[in-house]
Amino acid sequence: MTQSLASLAAGQTGTICGFTQDDGTTQRLMQLGVIEGETVDVVRRAPAGDPIEIRILGYALSLRATEAETILVTRV
Amino acid sequence: MNASTQDKLPVVITLGNPNTGKSTLFNALTGMHQQVGNFPGVTVESLRGETNIGDRRVTIVDLPGTYSLAAQSPDEMVAIDMLLGRIEEVGKPDVVVVVVDANNLRRNLFLASQILESSLPVVIALNMMDLASSNGTVIDAEQLSVALGVPVVPMCASRGEGLEQLHQAIEQQLHNRPTQRTVIDQALRTAAVGLASELSTDEASLSILEVERALIDKGGYAEQRLLTRSPDLESRLESLRAVLGSGRSLATLEARNRYGWINEIVNSVEVRENPQNRRADLIDSVLNHPVLGSLIFILTMGIVFQSVFAWAGPLMELIDSQSALLRGLINANVESPLLASFLSDGVVAGVGSVIVFLPQIIILFAFIILLEDTGYMSRAAFLMDRLMRWCGLSGQSFIPMLSSFACAVPGIMGTRVIPEPRDRIATIVAAPFMTCSARLPVYALLIAAFVPPHKYLGGWINLHGLILLGFYLLGMVAGVLTAYLLSRTFLRGPTATFLLEMPPYRMPNIRSMSIKLYSRAKIFLQRAGTVIFSVAIVIWFLASFPRAPMDAQNAAPDDHVAAQMALENSYLGTASKSVAPLFAPLGWDWKVTAAVIASFPAREVVIAVLGTIYAIDSDDEASLIERIKQSRRPDGSRVYTLPMALGLMVFYALCLQCVATIAVMRRETNTWRWPIFAWVYMTALGYFGALLCYQVGTSFSIA
Numbered sequence: 001m002t003q004s005l006a007s008l009a010a011g012q013t014g015t016i017c018g019f020t021q022d023d024g025t026t027q028r029l030m031q032l033g034v035i036e037g038e039t040v041d042v043v044r045r046a047p048a049g050d051p052i053e054i055r056i057l058g059y060a061l062s063l064r065a066t067e068a069e070t071i072l073v074t075r076v
Numbered sequence: 077m078n079a080s081t082q083d084k085l086p087v088v089i090t091l092g093n094p095n096t097g098k099s100t101l102f103n104a105l106t107g108m109h110q111q112v113g114n115f116p117g118v119t120v121e122s123l124r125g126e127t128n129i130g131d132r133r134v135t136i137v138d139l140p141g142t143y144s145l146a147a148q149s150p151d152e153m154v155a156i157d158m159l160l161g162r163i164e165e166v167g168k169p170d171v172v173v174v175v176v177d178a179n180n181l182r183r184n185l186f187l188a189s190q191i192l193e194s195s196l197p198v199v200i201a202l203n204m205m206d207l208a209s210s211n212g213t214v215i216d217a218e219q220l221s222v223a224l225g226v227p228v229v230p231m232c233a234s235r236g237e238g239l240e241q242l243h244q245a246i247e248q249q250l251h252n253r254p255t256q257r258t259v260i261d262q263a264l265r266t267a268a269v270g271l272a273s274e275l276s277t278d279e280a281s282l283s284i285l286e287v288e289r290a291l292i293d294k295g296g297y298a299e300q301r302l303l304t305r306s307p308d309l310e311s312r313l314e315s316l317r318a319v320l321g322s323g324r325s326l327a328t329l330e331a332r333n334r335y336g337w338i339n340e341i342v343n344s345v346e347v348r349e350n351p352q353n354r355r356a357d358l359i360d361s362v363l364n365h366p367v368l369g370s371l372i373f374i375l376t377m378g379i380v381f382q383s384v385f386a387w388a389g390p391l392m393e394l395i396d397s398q399s400a401l402l403r404g405l406i407n408a409n410v411e412s413p414l415l416a417s418f419l420s421d422g423v424v425a426g427v428g429s430v431i432v433f434l435p436q437i438i439i440l441f442a443f444i445i446l447l448e449d450t451g452y453m454s455r456a457a458f459l460m461d462r463l464m465r466w467c468g469l470s471g472q473s474f475i476p477m478l479s480s481f482a483c484a485v486p487g488i489m490g491t492r493v494i495p496e497p498r499d500r501i502a503t504i505v506a507a508p509f510m511t512c513s514a515r516l517p518v519y520a521l522l523i524a525a526f527v528p529p530h531k532y533l534g535g536w537i538n539l540h541g542l543i544l545l546g547f548y549l550l551g552m553v554a555g556v557l558t559a560y561l562l563s564r565t566f567l568r569g570p571t572a573t574f575l576l577e578m579p580p581y582r583m584p585n586i587r588s589m590s591i592k593l594y595s596r597a598k599i600f601l602q603r604a605g606t607v608i609f610s611v612a613i614v615i616w617f618l619a620s621f622p623r624a625p626m627d628a629q630n631a632a633p634d635d636h637v638a639a640q641m642a643l644e645n646s647y648l649g650t651a652s653k654s655v656a657p658l659f660a661p662l663g664w665d666w667k668v669t670a671a672v673i674a675s676f677p678a679r680e681v682v683i684a685v686l687g688t689i690y691a692i693d694s695d696d697e698a699s700l701i702e703r704i705k706q707s708r709r710p711d712g713s714r715v716y717t718l719p720m721a722l723g724l725m726v727f728y729a730l731c732l733q734c735v736a737t738i739a740v741m742r743r744e745t746n747t748w749r750w751p752i753f754a755w756v757y758m759t760a761l762g763y764f765g766a767l768l769c770y771q772v773g774t775s776f777s778i779a
Contacts, residue, residue, distance in 0.1 A: 022325045024148065024295070025573050030331035031144040032575060033183045047366045048462040051471070053578060058348070059180045060578035062458045064465075067573060 003075065006052065006068035008042045014073030015039055021070050033057040034071060085126070086134045086250055087166055089158055090201075091191060092175030093184050094141030095451075095579035097203045099123075100588040101175055101233035102138040105242075112595055115163060118746060120154045121492070122166075123595075130247040137166055143183075145190045145289060146327065147297040149497060156298065159194050160283050171249045173242070175201045178208035178215055178230070179580070181346055185338045186331075192224060192258040193265075194285050197249040200228040201242055206235065207580070212349030220345045225258060234585040260337050261330070264288065267316050275306065291316060292326040359581055363455055373459055376452070377478060380443045384482045385513070388436035395435070399428035417620055425684070426612030430605040433483055433736075434597070436513065440479050440486040441596045442589075447475065449584035453493065454576055461574060467556040468563035470494060470574060473503040477555070480510035484737045485604060488744055489596060496572040502559040504744060505754050508737050509555030511548045511729070514680040518728045519547055521683060525701040526721040550729050554761065603743050604736035611677035611735045618648040619674060619685075639688050648674060662727070662763070663720035663770040665709060672727070679733040719773025723766035731762030 008014055016038050019026045033056055034040070041055040050065040090105075092098045102110075106125025113122055123138040139155055147153040154163070161168030174191055176184040192198055202217055221228040227245040231238025259265050268288040275282050282302075289298035291313060303310060321329055363369050403420035410416035447453040453475060461471030469477070472494040480487030487507040494500040523540050530539040620642065643649050652670035659669045667689045675682035683700075690703035707715040732738065732755045741751040 022328055027146065027293075027325070027327040027331070028143075028573055028575055030328060031146065031186060032577075033186070033335065035331060035335050043360075044364055046458055046462060047370055051458055051461050051574060051576075053364070053458065057180070057182045059183060060580075062454070062461075062574070062576045062578055064461070064574045067575070 001074065002072050004069045005040065005071040005073050006065045010042050010044045013039060013041045013076045015076055016071060017074050018072040019070055020072065025067055026070060032061060040073060084167060086132060086170040087137060088134050088171045088173060088246055089137045089169045090173045090175060091139055091155060092141055093143055093187060095577060096175045096177040096184065097233050098141055098175040100585050101201060101203060103588045103591045104233050104236060104239055106136055108591060112599060115154055118151045118154055120151050129243055129250065144187055146293045149297055153297045156285060156289060159196060160285060169196060171197050171199060171246050173199050173201055175203050178202050178205050179211060179213060182338050182342050186334055189260060189334050189338060197253065198226040199245045199249055200224065200226060202228055202230045203233050205230045206232045214347045216345045223341045223345065261333050264320055267320060292330050294325065370459060373456060384436050384439050388439055391435035392432050395428065395432045399424055422613050422616035426609045430608045436482050437486050437600055438597055440482055441593055444475060444479065444486065444490050445589050445592050446584055449589060451579040451581045454578045457576060468560040469503055470496060470499040473499060476503055476507060477510060480507040480512060483512050484508045485600060485740050488740045491744060498567040498569055499572055501750060502562045502567055504741055505562060505750060506555040506559040508732050508754065509551045509558065511551040515728055517680055517683050519544055519725055522721045522725050525704055526716065526718050547725060547729050554730055604739045607735050607739040608678060615674055615677060619643055619646050621646060643688050662723055662766045665715050676733045677735045679728060719770045722773060723769035726769045727762040727766040730758055730765050732758035
C-alpha cells in the first residue's frame with residue numbers, strides 16, 4: 001500500500017515509490033538521493049513530531065513533515 | 077590573453093558536499109596563509125590560499141560545500157561560474173579537486189558526476205577513509221579511478237594521510253590535459269551542444285554546462301540569466317524539455333540517470349559490511365531522545381552561555397583596567413592637552429572598545445566552530461526547528477540567535493549555516509534585538525538609579541532582577557516579531573525547504589578549528605575593528621572641537637568641570653542642543669541627547685559620555701547615579717524620572733547602536749540595503765518605544 005513518508009512511525013522502513021509533485025523541493029530531495037526504489041528508514045522525530053530524521057543511502061537526513069508528505073513509500 | 081593572466085599562478089579549486097572535511101583538507105594544503113573574500117554581488121565566501129605543487133606555486137580556492145550544481149540563486153551559481161572561469165579574480169581553474177566522503181560515496185558522487193561532465197581536469201580526494209574502514213566500508217580506489225576516468229586519492233585529511241599522493245595527482249593533472257569526458261545523458265548533451273553553438277556569438281560564448289543547467293533547472297538561475305540575454309528562447313527551451321523529458325521534469329530525469337550511473341559503479345567498487353554504526357547510534361539515541369536530548373541541549377547551551385560570561389568577564393575587565401591605566405599614563409606624561417585627549421580619549425578608547433569584545437567573540441566563535449565540527453549543530457537545528465519556525469525563522473537560526481545574547485557580531489557571522497537566503501536575512505535582522513552584553517551596563521546603571529529595590533518572596537526575587545528580565549524579554553519579543561513580520565512581508569515566498577544532513581559525530585580536528593577561529597577573529601578585527609576605530613575617532617573629534625576658550629578652561633574649578641565645558645561647547649554639544657527638541661517628547665534634555673548620539677557607534681560608550689557630561693569620573697558609579705538623580709531642567713523639574721529612565725532603557729533595548737553590527741551585516745548580506753533597513757527600523761522603533769513609555773508613564777504620573 002502506498003502511503004506518505006510522513007505517515008511512517010519512527011523505526012519503520014519503506015521503499016520510495018514516487019512523489020506527489022515535481023517541484024524545486026522534489027528536485028532537491030532527488031539530488032540528495034531520495035529516489036524511487038531506494039529504502040528509507042524513519043529514525044526519529046523531533047519532540048514536536050516535526051522535523052523527521054530519515055536514513056537514506058546510508059546517511060542521516062532531516063526534513064520537515066510538509067516535505068515528507070510529498071514522498072510516497074510502500075512499507076517494508 | 078593579457079599580461080596579468082599570463083603571470084598568474086595556476087588555479088586549483090576545491091569543491092564538494094558539506095561535511096566532507098573539505099575545509100580540513102583546504103587547511104592542510106594551505107596552512108595559515110589564507111584570505112577570505114566575497115565575490116561581487118553574492119554572499120558566497122571563498123577562501124584562497126597558496127601552496128607548492130611539485131616545483132610550482134599554485135593558488136587554491138575553496139568554495140562552500142554544495143550538493144549539486146543546480147542553482148536557484150546567484151549564490152549557488154558561483155560554483156558553475158567558477159568552473160567556467162567566469163569569476164574574474166580567479167580565472168579558469170586548471171584542476172578541480174572534488175572532495176568526496178568515503179562514508180557516503182553514492183550521494184557524494186552526484187556532485188562529482190556533474191563536475192566530471194565539464195571538460196576540466198579533475199582529482200577525486202576520497203576523504204575520511206579512516207572512518208570508513210572502521211565502519212566496515214571497503215572501497216577499491218583504483219577501480220573507482222578507472223570507472224570515473226580520473227585519479228582517485230584515498231586520504232584522511234585530518235591526520236594528513238594521503239596529502240602527498242594528492243599533491244602528486246594534482247601535479248599530474250596540471251601537466252596532462254585529459255581528453256576523456258564522462259557523459260551520462262547523451263541525448264541531453266547533444267541538445268545542449270546544439271543550442272550552445274547556435275547561441276554563441278563572439279561576445280558571449282555560452283558553455284555547454286551552462287546551457288545544460290538552463291535546460292534542466294527550470295526556473296533556476298542559469299535559465300533566468302540565459303533568458304535575460306535572449307528572451308525569445310523560452311519556448312525553445314520548453315519544447316526541448318518536452319522532447320527530452322517526455323512528460324517528466326529534466327531535473328527528475330537527471331537525478332535518476334546520475335544515481336543509476338553511480339549505483340552501477342559503486343556496486344562494483346564498494347563493499348559495505350554492515351552500515352549500522354553502533355557507537356553513533358548509541359550517542360544519537362541519547363542526544364536525540366525527546367526528553368533526555370532536550371535536557372542535554374538546554375544544559376549544553378547553558379554551559380556555552382555561562383562560559384562566555386564567566387571566562388570573558390575577567391579578560392574584559394583586564395582590558396578595561398589596562399586601557400584605563402594607559403590613559404592615565406598618557407594624561408600624566410603628554411604635555412599638550414589636545415594631544416593627550418586625542419591619544420587617550422580617541423585612540424586608546426577607540427582601540428579599547430574594539431578589543432574589549434574580542435574575548436567573548438572568540439569564545440563564542442570557538443563554541444560555534446566546536447558545535448559545527450562535532451556535528452551537534454545539525455542536532456540543535458533539528459530539535460529547535462519547530463519552535464523557530466513558529467517565529468518565522470528556521471532551526472538553524474537558533475545558535476546565531478543565542479550567540480547574539482552575548483554579541484550580535486558572531487551571531488550574524490554564524491548565520492552562514494542557514495542555507496535558505498530568506499531565513500538567513502530574517503535571522504540577521506532579528507539578531508541585534510537580543511540583549512547583548514553591551515546593553516547590560518546601561519541597564520545596570522539606570523535600574524540601580526531609578527527602580528526601588530523591592531524584594532518579594534522572602535528576598536528570593538527582587539524588582540531589579542525582574543525589570544532586567546523584562547528587558548531581556550522585550551528584546552526577544554521585538555526580534556521574534558520582526559522576523560515574523562519580515563517573513564510575511566519583504567521576505568514572503570514559498571515555504572523554505574529544510575533538508576538538513578545530520579553528519580556523524582566526529583572528534584574535532586584542533587588544527588583545523590584553530591585556523592577557522594583565527595580567520596573569523598581576523599575578519600572581526602579587520603571589518604568591524606577598523607569601522608569602530610574610525611567612528612570612535614570621529615566622535616572624539618566632534619566632542620572635542622571647537623575648543624573652549626583657554627581662560628574659561630583655566631577658570632574651571634577642576635578637570636571634570638573643564639571637560640564638561642569642553643563638551644558643551646563642542647560640535648556634539650551644540651548639535652545635541654539643536655536637535656534636543658526632537659527628543660523632548662521622550663523626556664530627554666540636551667545632555668541625555670548628547671549621550672545617546674555619542675553612543676550610536678557603540679552603546680556601552682554612554683556611561684563614559686554621561687560621566688563627562690555630568691562632570692565626574694565615570695568610574696565612580698555611585699556619584700554618577702547621584703548626579704543623574706539630581707539633574708534638573710532650567711525650570712527646576714527633574715530630568716530623570718522613572719518613566720523617562722524606563723523609556724531610555726527601551727530605547728537602548730530596541731535601537732541599533734552598534735557600528736560593528738552594521739559593518740558585519742553589510743559584509744554578510746553583501747549589500748547596504750539590510751543594514752540601512754535595520755538601522756532605520758530599529759531607531760524608529762526605539763524612538764517610539766521610548767516615547768510611548770515616557771508619555772504613558774508620565775500621564776499616570778508614576779514618577
